[in-house]
Amino acid sequence: MGFKKLINSKNILSLLAVFMLSGTNLLMAQTNPGDASPAQGAGNSTAVIPDDKSAMWMGVYYYVLLFLLLCVVIAIVGKILKVYDLTQQIQRKKEINWNNLMAIICLVFLIVGLYGAYWSFTVQGSMTLPEAASAHGVKIDDMFLVTTCITMFVFFVTQILLFTFLFKYKHSEKRKAFFLPHNNTIEKIWTILPAMVLTILVVFGFFTWQEITNSADAKGEPASLNIEVTGHQFAWELRYPGKDMKLGAIDYRLVTATNKLGISYKDRNSFDDLQADTMYLPVNKSVRLNIRAQDVIHSCYMPHFRVQLNAVPGLPTFFKFTPTITTADMRNRLNDPDFEYLLYCNKICGGIHYNMKKVVRVVSEAEYQQWIARQKPYLTDALRKELNMPVATPAPAPAAPAAAPQDSAASQKRLALNN
Secondary structure, eight states, rough: OHHHHHHSSSHHHHHHHHHHHHHHHHHHOOOOOGGGGGHHHHHHOOOOOOOOOHHHHHHHHHHHHHHHHHHHHHHHHHHHHHHHHHHHHHOOOOOOOHHHHHHHHHHHHHHHHHHHHHHHHGGGGGGGGGOOBBBBHHHHHHHHHHHHHHHHHHHHHHHHHHHHHHHTTTTTTTTTOOOOOOOOOHHHHHHHHEEEEHHHHHHHHHHHHHHHHHOOOTTTTTTOOEEEEETTTTTEEEEEEOOOOOOOOGGGOOSSSSSTTOOTTSSSSGGEEESSSEEEEEEEOEEEEEEEESSSOEEEEEEEGEEEEEEEBBBBBEEEEBBBBBBHHHHHHHHHHHOOOOEEEEEEEEETGGGGGGEEEEHHHHHHHHHTTTTOOOOHHHHHTTOOOOOOOOOOOOOOOOOOOOOOHHHHHHHHHHH
């Protein structure tokens, strides 16, 4: 009774009017920075750019109000129909056939829903992940495509049958419903068939996922290239192995402003480790990412390679994959000369989370060897001084050759000419 009293009272209408007025004001307050007048631009060189986040929330707020308004309109229409039906009954006229009305509503809902599904596939479907640029990425896409096609088929068949039956077999005084309490055949069909499909999907996905997450090198296959990726607020740090192809040990207690990763030089493998600003990967060669975090949980995410794995403080994680498309080849496929693969953080790790990006370039083996030869060692002179290690002094520059003694006769001639 209290709820009905609230709905029927004038307070709810007043509250709705306030909400709609606020929503309209918020919508009208959103301005485009390009709409500023020339006079304003000439008088003030520093343009005020609206906050994108506030604009987003204002948009959401406005659409929530539109949804509430739609609900109120539907409720009002329902009340009007109810009043009209009662009026017809009082006047002993033919009342509304609510069964026919509900059947028509179900049919309209089916048509609108199918159009919404079509719109979702055509518009939102274009926002799917880009072409897979790794060997395992193709398998993930195949698994996703198979699952999507099966669920899409089931969705369309069940929804069309559901609403079509609701419309066709609506209540009628000329027809009596058939009561079917139990049927073993139907029970077997809708139990065994979905079970078989789900079993195939689960088994297929299990073996695919097991192959993808296996980060160890199998016997007989070439060793993977180990690259260490360390996340901290708000950047990624990269470390490559040196000529020994082995990364040195890490001890978090050794982290300083100079030794950002806390590399332990008690391990001889650490001395030739290299630092890099851009991640270079040789094409068609297995790469093993050693993923770490120093502060909060981050997530190593490279969408083109279908790589995503959390970086957890104190718990190293690993992901092995093989890139198959070079950056130059992908630029040609996309017709975009500025295209770059990127490494993102896919966890909201703080205020500047959006800034955690690293460029990833896939190149040929020859290009990779040329690039790795130019990288500087992690053990810099500043770090050597901090660790009390001997610092290599640069060799003195060779002295300039002494000027040859001039011939005395030539000198005298030159003096005579000057005189």
